[in-house]
Amino acid sequence: MLELAILGLLEDQELHGYEIRKRLRDELGFFSNVSFGSLYPALSRLERSGAVEAIDADGADTPVPMTGSLSGERAAMRSTRTTAGRGRRGRKVYRITDEGRRQFAELLDREPGPDDARSFGLRLAFARYLPPQARLRLLERRRTQLEERLRRARAVQAGSARLDPYTRSLMEHTTESTERDISWLDRLIDAERSRFAATPAANHTVRAAGAADLSAAAVHTEGDTL
Amino acid sequence: MLELAILGLLEDQELHGYEIRKRLRDELGFFSNVSFGSLYPALSRLERSGAVEAIDADGADTPVPMTGSLSGERAAMRSTRTTAGRGRRGRKVYRITDEGRRQFAELLDREPGPDDARSFGLRLAFARYLPPQARLRLLERRRTQLEERLRRARAVQAGSARLDPYTRSLMEHTTESTERDISWLDRLIDAERSRFAATPAANHTVRAAGAADLSAAAVHTEGDTL
DNA sequence: GTCATCATGTAAGCCGTTACATGATTGC
DNA sequence: GCAATCATGTAACGGCTTACATGATGAC
Numbered sequence: 001m002l003e004l005a006i007l008g009l010l011e012d013q014e015l016h017g018y019e020i021r022k023r024l025r026d027e028l029g030f031f032s033n034v035s036f037g038s039l040y041p042a043l044s045r046l047e048r049s050g051a052v053e054a055i056d057a058d059g060a061d062t063p064v065p066m067t068g069s070l071s072g073e074r075a076a077m078r079s080t081r082t083t084a085g086r087g088r089r090g091r092k093v094y095r096i097t098d099e100g101r102r103q104f105a106e107l108l109d110r111e112p113g114p115d116d117a118r119s120f121g122l123r124l125a126f127a128r129y130l131p132p133q134a135r136l137r138l139l140e141r142r143r144t145q146l147e148e149r150l151r152r153a154r155a156v157q158a159g160s161a162r163l164d165p166y167t168r169s170l171m172e173h174t175t176e177s178t179e180r181d182i183s184w185l186d187r188l189i190d191a192e193r194s195r196f197a198a199t200p201a202a203n204h205t206v207r208a209a210g211a212a213d214l215s216a217a218a219v220h221t222e223g224d225t226l
Numbered sequence: 227m228l229e230l231a232i233l234g235l236l237e238d239q240e241l242h243g244y245e246i247r248k249r250l251r252d253e254l255g256f257f258s259n260v261s262f263g264s265l266y267p268a269l270s271r272l273e274r275s276g277a278v279e280a281i282d283a284d285g286a287d288t289p290v291p292m293t294g295s296l297s298g299e300r301a302a303m304r305s306t307r308t309t310a311g312r313g314r315r316g317r318k319v320y321r322i323t324d325e326g327r328r329q330f331a332e333l334l335d336r337e338p339g340p341d342d343a344r345s346f347g348l349r350l351a352f353a354r355y356l357p358p359q360a361r362l363r364l365l366e367r368r369r370t371q372l373e374e375r376l377r378r379a380r381a382v383q384a385g386s387a388r389l390d391p392y393t394r395s396l397m398e399h400t401t402e403s404t405e406r407d408i409s410w411l412d413r414l415i416d417a418e419r420s421r422f423a424a425t426p427a428a429n430h431t432v433r434a435a436g437a438a439d440l441s442a443a444a445v446h447t448e449g450d451t452l
Numbered sequence: 453g454t455c456a457t458c459a460t461g462t463a464a465g466c467c468g469t470t471a472c473a474t475g476a477t478t479g480c
Numbered sequence: 481g482c483a484a485t486c487a488t489g490t491a492a493c494g495g496c497t498t499a500c501a502t503g504a505t506g507a508c
Contacts, residue, residue: 002495018459026382027389029397031496038496040461090459090504121400127392156252163253166353171255173410174347177403184399228467244487257468264468266489316476316487458505469494477486 001119002042003051005030007104008126010052010096017043017092030122043094051100054092109134136192143185150178227345228268229277231256233330234352236278236322243269243318256348269320277326280318335360362418369411376404 009015009023021039024031046052096104108126120142127135153175157163163171235241235249247265250257272278322330334352346368353361379401383389389397 016459017461028393029379029382029400035497036460037462037498042495044461092460121396124396125390125393128390153255156255164351164354167254167351169410169414170347170350173407174255177406180403180406181399184395188395242487243489261469262488263470263490268467270489318488454508456505456507458503460502460504462499462501464497464499466497467495469492471490471492473490474488475486476488477484479484480482 001122002031002034002038003046004104004107004126005122006039006042006046007051007096007100007107008122008129010094010100011104011126011129014055014093014095016094020094028122028125030118030125046100047094049099049103050097051103052094052096055095056093105129132192132196136189136196139185139189139192143182143189146178146182146185150175150182153178227348228257228260228264229272230330230333230352231348232265232268232272233277233322233326233333234348234355236320237327237330237352237355240281240319240321242320246320254348254351256344256351272326273320275325275329276323277329278320278322281321282319331355358418358422362415362422365411365415365418369408369415372404372408372411376401376408379404 005024005028006020009020009028015023017036017039020043021034021036024034043052047054108123108130120138123130123138127138130138153171157171157175231250231254232246235246235254241249243262243265246269247260247262250260269278273280334349334356346364349356349364353364356364379397383397383401
């Protein structure tokens with residue numbers, strides 16, 4: 001999971017460990033604070049497996065891509081400033097390799113065992129790197145899981161009448177949240193499908209109608225990289 | 227965390243490992259499927275530390291308390307049936323001790339490091355065993371955390387404009403969920419406070435007004451054990 | 453020159469998992 | 481008698497944490 005997150009960040013631009021940690025915290029929100037004790041070993045593993053390579057920080061090759069967020073551009077500025085000065089020794093900047101991109105795609109797409117909220121969230125945050133069908137699969141898999149959870153929660157609520165008030169309130173609240181999650185997913189799924197319909201690809205389940213109410217869908221298509 | 231859950235279940239009634247696993251899955255919903263590889267060692271630890279004791283299954287001492295849920299009563303029936311027959315050798319039934327109750331209270335009340343959703347949910351499910359002030363503390367601590375998370379999420383959304391659509395949708399949805407969680411907590415907190423006000427205890431922050439709209443509060447006071 | 457922050461790393465441990473091994477009980 | 485389930489346990493490992501150790505850079 002951590003490695004997936006790291007590779008995902010590096011798809012966008014070269015970064016060093018400390019900065020990766022910040023992005024994970026501030027941008028992705030997962031791993032509210034990954035510890036260095038897990039971050040650096042993960043980077044070492046990735047380097048050993050050839051997924052990333054360390055480039056001794058000088059600006060010669062740093063492309064400063066315009067893909068990123070504001071904070072991304074701030075970080076780019078910072079490294080530019082460094083370049084002018086003196087290589088900022090001690091900083092180990094990593095770049096993703098072709099092998100890394102391959103690994104990333106595989107990690108992102110392959111069936112995750114316990115597709116918990118964290119794992120799903122992480123994958124969704126990188127959904128732009130997935131081919132459309134894989135994106136749809138991700139969303140639908142998650143939907144199925146939530147549906148299943150809901151089904152079981154309801155069975156419990158129906159089956160045993162006498163739960164204590166706190167447990168009961170918790171279960172009701174959780175159920176409600178799950179329902180909302182599902183309808184959110186439905187909006188995302190609809191948006192994906194309508195994009196399928198727009199692109200005349202090898203997809204025959206067109207669902208021509210139903211694309212009308214998509215203006216309010218949760219995916220705002222004014223974004224880039226789509 | 228697992229030990230807390232186990233002790234909590236044993237507060238209610240004696241159980242054996244296999245049954246504990248089922249309760250964890252069906253009733254509490256946490257540890258969707260605790261593995262035996264963690265459950266049994268946990269029970270051993272608890273036994274070694276004197277928190278629980280194994281009683282060689284015969285019905286002599288099994289009180290079959292009326293505290294439980296339907297499934298609880300089903301389980302009780304089952305063990306009664308067993309009792310009539312022959313001690314169901316190989317089944318190791320555990321009972322909580324006074325030391326165990328002490329440990330449980332301590333685990334339940336003491337500051338949890340990363341009070342994540344799981345930990346909070348578990349504690350709330352056992353809130354009936356907490357003294358009122360501790361209960362209130364639990365709720366307010368959680369509220370503070372969610373508020374903080376919200377604050378940070380908003381800072382990110384405001385700060386960096388160009389997030390990709392999927393990440394953005396995820397963040398918006400998460401933010402919305404957190405807001406709902408907070409207002410749910412507010413209802414619980416209000417209900418707690420109004421119960422404080424009703425009981426003339428050593429609490430002077432009475433907040434006499436505001437008890438009016440509590441009929442709709444999430445804690446349904448028709449429950450038992452309150 | 454010293455303090456906060458940036459930056460990288462190692463070691464020990466926690467808390468859970470999967471996989472494996474074993475045997476009793478119940479239903480048919 | 482045989483299969484499904486109940487029931488307990490061990491071993492190896494996974495992935496993350498905290499605590500510890502070290503040093504460079506920048507601000508004042």
